[in-house]
Amino acid sequence: MPPDPATAPPPPRPIEGAGRGWFGVTRNGGDRLAAGVAAGLADRLAVDPVFVRAAFVALAAAGGAGVVAYLLLWAVSAEPGHHGEPRQVALVATPRRAVALWMQTIGALLVLRQAGWWFGDAVVWPVTLAALGSAVIWARSDDRERARLARLAGRLPGDWAASVFSAPISPVRLAVGAGLVTAGMAISLIANASLAQAWSVLVAVAVTTAGLALVLGPFLWRLGRQVGDERRARIRSQERAEMAAHLHDSVLHTLALIQRTPDPRLVASLARGQERELRAWLAGRSQADAARLSTAIDVMAGRVERLHAVPVEAVVVGEAPLDEQGRAIVDAAGEAAANAARHAAAKAVSVYVEVEQDQISAFVRDEGKGFDPDAVPADRRGIAESIVGRMRRHGGSAVITSEPGEGTEVAMQVPRRRP
Amino acid sequence: MSERAPESTGTRPRVFLVDDHRLFLSGVVAELGGRFEIAGMASDVDEAVAQIRATSPDVVLLDVHMPGGGGLAVLEAVKAAQMPDPPRFLALSVSDAPEDVIAVVRAGARGYVTKTIEPEALADAIRRVHAGDAVFSPRLAGFVLDAFASDVAAPGDPDLDQLTAREREVLRLIARGYAYKQVARRLNISIKTVETHVSAVLRKLQLSSRYELTRWASDRRLI
Numbered sequence: 001m002p003p004d005p006a007t008a009p010p011p012p013r014p015i016e017g018a019g020r021g022w023f024g025v026t027r028n029g030g031d032r033l034a035a036g037v038a039a040g041l042a043d044r045l046a047v048d049p050v051f052v053r054a055a056f057v058a059l060a061a062a063g064g065a066g067v068v069a070y071l072l073l074w075a076v077s078a079e080p081g082h083h084g085e086p087r088q089v090a091l092v093a094t095p096r097r098a099v100a101l102w103m104q105t106i107g108a109l110l111v112l113r114q115a116g117w118w119f120g121d122a123v124v125w126p127v128t129l130a131a132l133g134s135a136v137i138w139a140r141s142d143d144r145e146r147a148r149l150a151r152l153a154g155r156l157p158g159d160w161a162a163s164v165f166s167a168p169i170s171p172v173r174l175a176v177g178a179g180l181v182t183a184g185m186a187i188s189l190i191a192n193a194s195l196a197q198a199w200s201v202l203v204a205v206a207v208t209t210a211g212l213a214l215v216l217g218p219f220l221w222r223l224g225r226q227v228g229d230e231r232r233a234r235i236r237s238q239e240r241a242e243m244a245a246h247l248h249d250s251v252l253h254t255l256a257l258i259q260r261t262p263d264p265r266l267v268a269s270l271a272r273g274q275e276r277e278l279r280a281w282l283a284g285r286s287q288a289d290a291a292r293l294s295t296a297i298d299v300m301a302g303r304v305e306r307l308h309a310v311p312v313e314a315v316v317v318g319e320a321p322l323d324e325q326g327r328a329i330v331d332a333a334g335e336a337a338a339n340a341a342r343h344a345a346a347k348a349v350s351v352y353v354e355v356e357q358d359q360i361s362a363f364v365r366d367e368g369k370g371f372d373p374d375a376v377p378a379d380r381r382g383i384a385e386s387i388v389g390r391m392r393r394h395g396g397s398a399v400i401t402s403e404p405g406e407g408t409e410v411a412m413q414v415p416r417r418r419p
Numbered sequence: 420m421s422e423r424a425p426e427s428t429g430t431r432p433r434v435f436l437v438d439d440h441r442l443f444l445s446g447v448v449a450e451l452g453g454r455f456e457i458a459g460m461a462s463d464v465d466e467a468v469a470q471i472r473a474t475s476p477d478v479v480l481l482d483v484h485m486p487g488g489g490g491l492a493v494l495e496a497v498k499a500a501q502m503p504d505p506p507r508f509l510a511l512s513v514s515d516a517p518e519d520v521i522a523v524v525r526a527g528a529r530g531y532v533t534k535t536i537e538p539e540a541l542a543d544a545i546r547r548v549h550a551g552d553a554v555f556s557p558r559l560a561g562f563v564l565d566a567f568a569s570d571v572a573a574p575g576d577p578d579l580d581q582l583t584a585r586e587r588e589v590l591r592l593i594a595r596g597y598a599y600k601q602v603a604r605r606l607n608i609s610i611k612t613v614e615t616h617v618s619a620v621l622r623k624l625q626l627s628s629r630y631e632l633t634r635w636a637s638d639r640r641l642i
Contacts, residue, residue, distance in 0.1 A: 275535070315561035315594045318568060347537075350557060350596025354564070363595045409595075 025077040037074045051098045054135035055105040061127035062109050063117035098139070102132060126188035133180025136173055182209070250277055269309040276302045293320040293330065293360070297353050300334040304349070308341035311348045318355030325414045328394040329353070329362050335386040336364035336410040344368025344408060359396070359415050367407040373400050387412065432549040433458040435476035435506065437467040437493060439485045443534065447480065450538040455545065464488050468496040476506050478549050481528065483512035483519050494526040509548045511536075520559055521566075525625050530554025552614045553621035560593040563624060579627045582620065589616045 028039035031049060038056055042049035060066030109128065112118060186205060254274040261267050280298060294316040301314040320326055333351055340349045346368030353362045383400065387410060391398040396414030434455040438444050439462045448457055458476035461467035464487040471479060471493070479497075481490040490510055497505065510523040510531045520531050529548045532541065533556065544554040555563070567582045582590070585606075592602040599617075603610045 272535075313557060313596065315557050317561050317564045317594065348596075352557070352561070352591075352595040354591070365596045367596075 025073065027074070027077050027080045034070075035074050036080060037070055037077060040077055040080070041073065045097065045101060046094075047097045047101050048135075048139040050135045050138045051101055054131035055101060057131040058105060058124070058128040059108065059112075061119060061124045062112040063119055065108075065112055065117055098135075122188065122191035126184040126191070129184030129187065130181050133177045133182075133184060135177075136180060137177030139173070246281065250274060250281075265309050268311075269305065272311060273302060273306050276305070291322050293322050293326045293353070293355065296322050296326065296330045297333070297351065300330055301337065301351055304334060304337045304341055308338065310341040310346065312337055312341070312351060313348060314351040314353070316353045316355075320355045320360060320416065323417060325394055325396075325417055326360065328390055329360050329396070329412055329414050332387045332390050332398065332412050333362040333364050333410075335383075335390075336362075336412070339383065339410075340364060340366040340368065340408060344370070346407065355416075357416075359413050361411070361413040363409060363411050365407065365409040370402045370404045370406045370408050372404060373402055431456045432477040432545065433474075434545060435467075435471055435474060435479045436460045437462075437471075437479060437485070437490070438482040438511070439463060440482075443482075447541075451542060451545070454542050464492045464496070467493045468500070471497055471506060472500055472502060475502060475504060478545050479506045479508050480545065481508050481510050481523070483510050483523055490523055490528075491526055494523065494528065498527060507548045507551070509544060509554060511541075520562055521624075524559075524621070527625070529621065530556075531559050532556055533558070551618075553617045555590070555593050555617055555620070557594045557596055560590045563620060564590050564594060567623075567627075579623050582623065586616050586620050589613055590620060593617075 025037075025040050025044050027036035028043055028049075031039040033039075033053065038052040039049045042052040045052070056066040056070055058066065059069055106128075109124065113121075113124070118124060182205065186202065189205070251274060254270055258267050258270055261270065276298070280295075297314050297316050301312040304310075305312045322330070333353065337349050337351055340346060344366040346366035348366070350365045351362070352365075353360065387400075388398045391412050391414060394414045396412065398410060398412040400408065400410050402408035432455050434451065435458045436444055436447055437460070438447075441462060444460050444462065448460070451457070455478075458474045459470045461470045462485075464485060479493075481493060483490040485493075490508075490512075494508060508523075508528040510520075510528040511534055512519060512531070513534045524531060529551075530544060530553055532544050532554060536544070536556075547554050563582075564587065567580075588606060589602055592605060593599075597605065599610055599613045603613045606613075
C-alpha cells in the first residue's frame, strides 16, 4: 500500500529560488503522492519509488522519525520545474538497489530502537513488514508486461479491478510480498493479544485469506485465461501472416509468371517446380531437414526438372543422414538424371533411391531413345567421371544399361559408413 | 504404361467421377469421354453416394479431398449400402502424402494416382481397376516398401505383415518406373503373375495390422 498522503503533513510554502537541493535530490512533481520527495529521492537512488515510500512509512512508525526525515528532505530538496526537467536517471532501478536501501532502513530502525526513539516492537516491526511486503508487490516491472496487463485490466469490469490488476505482479513477487504482509499482520495480532488467543487469531487470518481467495479466485483465473487466449490468438495471427507471406513469395509469384508465359513447356515446368516446393513446405520440411538423404534427392530432382524442363519423379525408400556416401550418390544420381533429361528426349525421368542396412542404391531411368554405351566418345567424360568414377572412389559401383530405342537405366550403389 | 488389362471385357467400362472441382471434372471428361462411358458426375459427398447407388457404375474415380468427409466418406457410405454389384474405386488426388494414400487404400480403393497423371496412364489405370487389379504408382510402391521395410515383428497375422521376396522385387521395379509389362519381362514372369503379386500386396496393405499402417490411420481417427 502506498503511504497515505496524510502521513506527510501538508507542505509549507515552497522556498523561492531554491537551487539544486542537497544530495542532488529534486522533488519529482510528476510522480508524487504527497510532495514528491520520495519520488525525487527514488530518482536519485535509482530504486522504485514504492520502496522509498515504504521506508518512510516504516521509519515514521519508529517514533515519527520518518515524518521528520520527510520534512527535512523536503526542505533541502530542489523545487521541481524551476531548473529544467527533473534529472534524467541513467541508472536502471534494480532489485539489488532496493535491497540495499532496505538494509540501510533496517539499520536506521535498529539505531532508533537503541536510542529509544521507538513506539514499541509491537508497532514498528509489523508496520515495517507490511510496508516492505506491499512495496514488493507494487513495485513496477518492465513496461511490456505492464502494458499487457493494463490492456487486459481494461477489459475487466469496474475501476477497482482495473486499479488492482493494472499492477504487474509476478507470482513469485506476489507470494513474497503477501507473505511479508501476512507475517506483519500476524505479529501485530499475536503481540497485541495474549498467547492463548494467538491460535484463534491465526485461524481467523486463515479464514479471511480463504475468503479472499474465493472472492478474487475467479477474477485471477479469468485473467490467466485471457492472457492465454491472447497469446494463442497472437500465435495464430503470426502463423497466418507467415503463410500469407509464403504464398505471396511462391505460389502467387508463379501464377503471375504462368500468366505471362506463352510456352506451354515452360508453364508445365513452372507449375511442377511450384508444386514440388509447396509440397515440401506442406510436409513441414525445413532447413533442419537439409541434412537428410530424401531431402537432398528431392532438391536434386527439382533442380534437374527446372534446368531441363523434363518431369523428374523421385521416390525414396528409407532414410539416411547426408554423409559423404550419401552426398556421393545424390551427386551421381543428379548427373545421371541430367544426362537423361538432356540427351534421351524422354517424357519423364524416374529416380528411385533405397536405403538398406549396408548400402544405398539409386536407379535413374528414362524411356527415351537410349544409346550404345560402347559408342560414347572418350571426350564425353560425364558418365565415366561423374557417375562410374565417383561411385568407385566411394567404394561402390555403377552399371549403365541402355539400348538404342529402349531407354536407359543407370544403377548405382555405395556402401554405407557405420558411425 | 500403355498395355491393356487382359481381362478387358470388350464393353466399355462405365465410369463415375467424383470431384469438387468442376473444372477438373470437365477436363477428365474431355480426356476420357472417348474411351469410357461416363455414368455420371458428382461434386460432393451426399450427391456422390446417391448417384453411385442409382447408376451402379463399374469404376468410380474418387477425389480424396472434398468437403464433408472427402473420398473416404464416399467409400464408406457406398460400402455400407451393400450394393449387389459394388463399383471399384480408383482414388485420385493432388496429395501424395502417405497418410492420404493409406487411408483410402485401407478403406477399399483399388489404387491411387495423383492428378498430374498423363491421360493415357489414367485410362490404363481405370481399365486395370475395372479388371479387378491394383494400380500402384511408383510413389505408392515406394511408400509400401517403406511401410513394410522394418523386420520388427508386428502383432497379428505374419502372412499379412510381411512382403515376400518376390513381391518386394516387383514393387521395387514399379518404384523404379517400370510398367507391369516391363516388370514381367525383367523378372521372366507373365503379366498375370505380376498382377497377382500386386493384388496380394494391396490385400496386405488393406488388412495388415502393421504398426506403421495402423498408426497413420489411428492418428487421423480413421479406424
